[in-house]
Amino acid sequence: MTTNMSAPTIILIAGHWLGAWAWDEVLEHLDNGHTRATAMTLPGLDGDDPERTTRTLDDQSAAVVDLLTRLGVSEDHPATIVAHSGANGPVSLVLDRHPELVHRVVWVDSGPVAAGGAFAPDLPAGVEELPLPPFEVLGQQASLEGLSAEVLERFRSRAVPEPGTVLRQSVELTDEARREVSTTLVCCSIPGAQVLELARAGHPMFAEVAHLRHLDVVDLPTGHWPMWSRPGDLAQIIQAAAGGSAPAASA
Template identity: 75%
Template sequence: MTRTTNTQTIILIAGHWLGAWAWDEVLEHLDTAGSPAIAMTLPGLDAGDPDRASKTLDDQVAAIVDLFTRRGVSPEQPATIVAHSGANLPVSLVLDRHPELIHRVVWVDSGPVTDGSIFAPDFPEEVTELPLPPFDVMGQQASLDGLSEETLDRFRARAVPEPGPVLRQPVVLTNQARRTVPTTLVCCSIPSAQVRELAAAGHPMFAEVANLAHVDVVDLPTGHWPMWSRPGDLAELIRAAAARTE
């Protein structure tokens, strides 16, 4: 099937604790380049939703598919979807359920998950949500390189606790077609050479990468939040990936 890209939509989805606002600077660069893009806030991460702590991965998948519908995404006009960090779980499910609607997936310091993955299998059932941890704790888990104090303050002020059901729900993947969707890995806090090594070794974080039929791996050296530390460069990589036709 020939996939046209002249009016293709780029959909940006940030990871845990983040909403559409996290992409503001990237969107400015994409708009300047004439690339139609939209950022979305996943269910559970809208601070104004009184029921947000009960949202599930299925709710997030449904919201992404609803956005596809509203933006006119179809097999003839598929979207490029950009997933940062923990957005990899709902986006992996969308790829499994609707691969025909995806022109390309761009993983930003992230990657596709395997069947049965659970983000936090030990997260207690009685705990409703996970607030943004202190930055000294965060820094041990994900690189904060390139983030100013002002940026960290904004992150802290706007972060929304991650819903417990999202952290505990297992991902069920059954459609092998998800692995044929063209893929770009944007490697930031972990260099591409190391990502390839981890994939080849079957490391749980990147094991699925070894199963992809069409994958490009590019480096964007910075911390785990390149939409803030290198927004212009990230926008250019996203624009170039979306323009690819294979």
């Protein structure tokens, strides 16, 4: 990774069951001569952590802020945060608590969580973790389009069960400045026009999008895991967003 502090800093955070490894192909496509890109594993998704089932959204958001600090991110040199899917919980907390540290947030087939939102509020308290479901079940919840048998096998072998505490915890937000942070929605399994329509209609999953002040919407038609199905195209969108240019839609 380059030490050029003038290059945009990019933090890549994958969703449920995934660690930093999920971004390997995207990192290969990012121009490290002009960006400082780092992928991270959220607390609770490190299979070697003996306390991982008790990790919380607060632990995860604190880890993101700690990484930003270690990378020298500041109000004068804010970072671009790329959040895929279920990483939206901790990243929404980071935006609320430290909006000055974020140049732009790129939501990958995801979006900001509304105040009080939780991924699975009705998950019984006795459930410590949620393993990766069988793919026939997962495919009914999120599109697996574009994923080869080899990719699915890697997903299965490397996935770490999601902590129940993370899934149940609600996101408490208080700072309206989070809505001022420049935002790119990368829409993969649902077209951008439909996402905006659902946001305007107040759909719980997308309602917060309607309140964003500076929003770009990019369609990247594929399944829910574009870091594997279209890594090169996703890298181009991320790099354009981090550099301040308008991300191009992809066919």
